[in-house]
Amino acid sequence: xxxxxxxxxxxxNMRQHRLSLCSQHFQEWLINQTKRFIEKxxxxxxxxxxxxxxxxxxxxxxxxxxxxxxxxQVDGLFIHLGIDKGLGYSDRSQKFTQQFAKQRKLKLIIxxxxxxxxxxxxxxxxxxxxxxxxxxxxxxxxxxxVFNEIASQGGYDVLLTAHNLDDEVAxxxxxxxEWSLNRLARGQxxxxxxxxxxRKAKPFCRFYxxxxxxxxxxxxxEYLREECPFSTGNKQLIYKAHLxxxxxxxxxxxxxxxxxxxxxLEQGAFPNTQESEEEMMxxxxxxxxxxxxxxxxxxxxxxxxxxxx
Amino acid sequence: xxxxxxxxxxxxNMRQHRLSLCSQHFQEWLINQTKRFIEKxxxxxxxxxxxxxxxxxxxxxxxxxxxxxxxxQVDGLFIHLGIDKGLGYSDRSQKFTQQFAKQRKLKLIIxxxxxxxxxxxxxxxxxxxxxxxxxxxxxxxxxxxVFNEIASQGGYDVLLTAHNLDDEVAxxxxxxxEWSLNRLARGQxxxxxxxxxxRKAKPFCRFYxxxxxxxxxxxxxEYLREECPFSTGNKQLIYKAHLxxxxxxxxxxxxxxxxxxxxxLEQGAFPNTQESEEEMMxxxxxxxxxxxxxxxxxxxxxxxxxxxx
Numbered sequence: 001x002x003x004x005x006x007x008x009x010x011x012x013n014m015r016q017h018r019l020s021l022c023s024q025h026f027q028e029w030l031i032n033q034t035k036r037f038i039e040k041x042x043x044x045x046x047x048x049x050x051x052x053x054x055x056x057x058x059x060x061x062x063x064x065x066x067x068x069x070x071x072x073q074v075d076g077l078f079i080h081l082g083i084d085k086g087l088g089y090s091d092r093s094q095k096f097t098q099q100f101a102k103q104r105k106l107k108l109i110i111x112x113x114x115x116x117x118x119x120x121x122x123x124x125x126x127x128x129x130x131x132x133x134x135x136x137x138x139x140x141x142x143x144x145x146v147f148n149e150i151a152s153q154g155g156y157d158v159l160l161t162a163h164n165l166d167d168e169v170a171x172x173x174x175x176x177x178e179w180s181l182n183r184l185a186r187g188q189x190x191x192x193x194x195x196x197x198x199r200k201a202k203p204f205c206r207f208y209x210x211x212x213x214x215x216x217x218x219x220x221x222e223y224l225r226e227e228c229p230f231s232t233g234n235k236q237l238i239y240k241a242h243l244x245x246x247x248x249x250x251x252x253x254x255x256x257x258x259x260x261x262x263x264x265l266e267q268g269a270f271p272n273t274q275e276s277e278e279e280m281m282x283x284x285x286x287x288x289x290x291x292x293x294x295x296x297x298x299x300x301x302x303x304x305x306x307x308x309x
Numbered sequence: 310x311x312x313x314x315x316x317x318x319x320x321x322n323m324r325q326h327r328l329s330l331c332s333q334h335f336q337e338w339l340i341n342q343t344k345r346f347i348e349k350x351x352x353x354x355x356x357x358x359x360x361x362x363x364x365x366x367x368x369x370x371x372x373x374x375x376x377x378x379x380x381x382q383v384d385g386l387f388i389h390l391g392i393d394k395g396l397g398y399s400d401r402s403q404k405f406t407q408q409f410a411k412q413r414k415l416k417l418i419i420x421x422x423x424x425x426x427x428x429x430x431x432x433x434x435x436x437x438x439x440x441x442x443x444x445x446x447x448x449x450x451x452x453x454x455v456f457n458e459i460a461s462q463g464g465y466d467v468l469l470t471a472h473n474l475d476d477e478v479a480x481x482x483x484x485x486x487e488w489s490l491n492r493l494a495r496g497q498x499x500x501x502x503x504x505x506x507x508r509k510a511k512p513f514c515r516f517y518x519x520x521x522x523x524x525x526x527x528x529x530x531e532y533l534r535e536e537c538p539f540s541t542g543n544k545q546l547i548y549k550a551h552l553x554x555x556x557x558x559x560x561x562x563x564x565x566x567x568x569x570x571x572x573x574l575e576q577g578a579f580p581n582t583q584e585s586e587e588e589m590m591x592x593x594x595x596x597x598x599x600x601x602x603x604x605x606x607x608x609x610x611x612x613x614x615x616x617x618x
Contacts, residue, residue, distance in 0.1 A: 176485055177555075177562060179569035181578055238558065242551055246486075249547065253486060260488035267490060268580045 012214050016252035023218050030215050034066050034203050041190050043201035048157040050074040053147055054100075054108070056093030056224045058216040059162035061100050063204050065219060067160075068104055074160070075107040079146050081139060082113055082120020085229040093224050100221065109154075111146050117304055122230070124303055132230045138303065139230075145300040148290060151198040158199045166209040168202070169254050170239040172261060185270040187261065196284070196291040208254065321523050325561035332527050339524050343375050343512050350499050352510035357466040359383040362456055363409075363417070365402030365533045367525040368471035370409050372513050374528060376469075377413055383469070384416040388455050390448060391422055391429020394538040402533050409530065418463070420455050426613055431539070433612055441539045447612065448539075454609040457599060460507040467508045475518040477511070478563050479548040481570055494579040496570065505593070505600040517563070 001010040003022035010020035021029055037043070044050060052067070054060040054076040067074045078097045083089040094110065101108035114120040119127065121142055125135040151159040168187070175183040189205040191197075204212060216223055231237060246253045264270075284291060285298035292298035297305075310319040312331035319329035330338055346352070353359060361376070363369040363385040376383045387406045392398040403419065410417040423429040428436065430451055434444040460468040477496070484492040498514040500506075513521060525532055540546060555562045573579075593600060594607035601607035606614075 177566045177569075179566070179573040179578070181573055181576060184578075235559075238555075242554070245551070246547075250544075257486045257488070260486075264488040264490055269488075269490060269493075270578055271580075 011218065012211070014208070014211065016208070016247075016255045027215060027218055030207065030211060031066050031069060033206070034063075035070055037189070037206055038201075038203050041188070041201070043190050043203060044072070044158045044199075046072060048073070049155065050158050050160055051109075051147075051151045051154065051156040052076050052160040052162070053143070054078050054097050054162075056096040057162075058221070058223045058225075059164055059167075059204060059209075059212045061096070061221050061223050062212045062216045062219070063160070063162040064100065064106065065104075065221060066215075067203070068106060075109060075154075075156075076101055077109045077111065077147065077150055079143055080110065080112040080114070081142070083122060083228060083230065085122075087226070087229055089224075089226070089229055096222055096224050100223075109150060111150060113142060113146070119304070128303070133233065135230050136234060141300055141303070145288070145290065145298075148197055149288070152196070156198060158201055160201050160203060162204050162212075163202045164204050164207050164209050164212050165254060165258055166240055166243070167236075168205050169243055169258050170236045172258065173239045173243065174235060181270055185265075188265060189262075196289075206255070206258070320527065321520070323517070323520065325517070325556075325564045336524060336527055339516065339520060340375050340378060342515070343372075344379055346498070346515055347510075347512050350497070350510070352499050352512060353381070353467045353508075355381060357382070358464065359467050359469055360418075360456075360460045360463065360465040361385050361469040361471070362452070363387050363406050363471075365405040366471075367530070367532045367534075368473055368476075368513060368518075368521045370405070370530050370532050371521045371525045371528070372469070372471040373409065373415065374413075374530060375524075376512070377415060384418060384463075384465075385410055386418045386420065386456065386459055388452055389419060389421040389423070390451070392431060392537060392539065394431075396535070396538055398533075398535070398538055405531055405533050409532075418459060420459060422451060422455070428613070437612070442542065444539050445543060450609055450612070454597070454599065454607075457506055458597070461505070465507060467510050469510050469512060471513050471521075472511045473513050473516050473518050473521050474563060474567055475549055475552070476545075477514050478552055478567050479545045481567065482548045482552065483544060490579050494574070497574060498571075505598075515564070515567070 001013055001020050002008065003010045003025050004020055005025040006022060008022040011023045012026050013020040019029075050067070050072055052060065052064055052074050054064060056078070060076075064074065064076060076097065078094055080090050080094055084091070098108060098110075100106075114123070117124075121135065121139050125132070125138050130138065147159055150156075168189075172184075172187060175187070189202045191200040193199040215221075227237075243254055243257075283293060283295050285294075285296075285301055287297055287301040290298055290300070310322055310329050311317070312319045312334050313329055314334040315331060317331040320332045321335050322329040328338075359376070359381055361369065361373055361383050363373060365387070369385075373383065373385060385406065387403055389399050389403055393400070407417060407419075409415075423432070426433075430444065430448050434441070434447050439447065456468055459465075477498075481493075481496060484496070498511045500509040502508040524530075536546075552563055552566075592602060592604050594603075594605075594610055596606055596610040599607055599609070
């Protein structure tokens with residue numbers, strides 16, 4: 001297996017692109033493709049102040065590295081969720097992130113959930129007598145709230161996440177199996193700002209997970225390899241496994257599923273059934289001020305009051 | 310495991326409905342549910358002349374049996390495709406079908422592809438130098454043409470097929486992975502008549518395959534059990550296997566996938582990008598007279614002329 005660019009020994013073969021590359025050309029390719037996606041989907045420009053949600057895993061550190069090399073103004077935001085389980089999961093995630101930022105002299109904001117709200121994500125989940133399946137939903141709710149709050153207060157133009165194509169298609173498959181129209185209408189790699197939310201973008205949306213992993217390894221980025229200890233049995237992981245089996249049998253099926261979906265969206269599939277921006281603007285959480293459709297305390301703020309059950 | 314209706318020993322447990330039934334109550338349930346779907350989706354009435362495509366397999370014979378018991382006017386149409394492969398596949402399919410019709414004194418129309426067009430489905434496939442993957446597509450094309458021709462010429466009001474929920478969700482998954490909007494816009498269990506096509510309906514669309522199999526066994530219907538010898542490696546079979554794995558992990562996922570899709574269609578999820586009926590009406594195949602979008606010989610008629618390659 002030889003590099004298509006230079007004929008040297010290839011380190012990766014991307015069957016969906018029929019493309020094998022050596023270490024140097026693969027890194028160049030991934031950086032150039034990221035730039036291409038940022039421009040193609042009109043995500044942001046060099047003048048924008050970007051905030052990247054970093055977890056200490058391969059995807060977010062690789063994205064930070066790529067954007068830094070491309071010369072974008074990007075700060076990191078790490079949320080310490082208080083996940084330990086005898087493994088020091090959140091502590092170790094934070095260390096990898098801090099080390100990465102320090103090496104490159106990048107600005108990192110650290111937000112500690114327990115210190116700010118009095119309870120970690122597992123603590124609030126157990127107090128409310130939910131199981132670990134529900135913990136994933138609560139964790140997502142907390143992260144979205146904190147992301148949005150810090151991006152708004154810090155005057156950032158765009159909030160970035162490092163979701164890769166495997167993440168996107170697993171979510172797409174889950175939403176498709178439920179035919180959840182509201183969610184299917186909002187699966188683009190860029191969500192415009194509006195109704196109190198900052199713009200969101202996913203520059204890695206078209207890379208397979210193995211490509212972001214290969215990039216991190218080749219660049220010598222040190223990252224936390226384990227999945228969250230609470231993610232066992234998570235449906236997304238089941239869908240990812242099935243999608244990978246299909247990919248083995250039909251190379252490119254994951255990429256086509258995603259690209260054709262984006263094209264279906266452009267052709268007017270899933271007409272927007274969301275509430276209008278005006279309706280959203282009228283509804284603010286009286287406690288935190290973030291948008292909510294309840295007209296009362298938002299789901300995030302309700303987490304921290306005693307469970308009425 | 311006890312029958313919910315009478316407390317006798319159950320023969321089937323339908324986890325997606327949380328319903329276990331004995332032999333007698335399961336047969337009654339399946340017949341009543343079929344009647345319910347026919348009415349719910351406004352498929353046809355007692356006054357309509359129905360033509361059912363029968364293959365000699367469990368689904369089509371079970372559907373014929375149910376409709377006959379419900380008192381609908383339904384004739385059968387068997388298409389002899391000329392599939393042999395040393396197994397006499399088409400011959401044996403025909404025998405099971407004839408035996409079924411004779412026992413119930415039902416009218417059966419037999420159409421022999423080789424006798425009518427000079428070549429069987431495998432013969433035309435091989436002459437055109439296609440492989441067996443392509444044979445499935447050619448077979449579908451031939452069947453749709455013959456169904457429509459005989460239904461129109463015979464003055465039938467509705468053409469029925471016995472697709473079950475497993476068939477429908479495997480096709481739905483395939484169309485979703487490609488985000489084929491034209492196909493996704495046409496996945497209802499009823500397709501209205503128009504532009505030279507008779508109305509089509511699928512009364513078994515909400516039964517799992519194991520339910521139609523159980524019904525056939527319990528009713529003592531003799532049918533051909535083998536899959537078509539050319540279907541090996543068929544993508545639909547791969548999707549069916551994956552969907553069954555999901556069903557094991559998440560009972561009801563197949564049914565929800567289908568029901569939520571129908572509801573998404575009703576909510577206008579897929580814009581109609583089909584040509585209008587007027588446009589379709591203007592385009593008729595000069596050879597067979599059936600609708601075609603090519604403006605010249607239709608794909609079916611092109612099969613029987615020498616391959617220009």
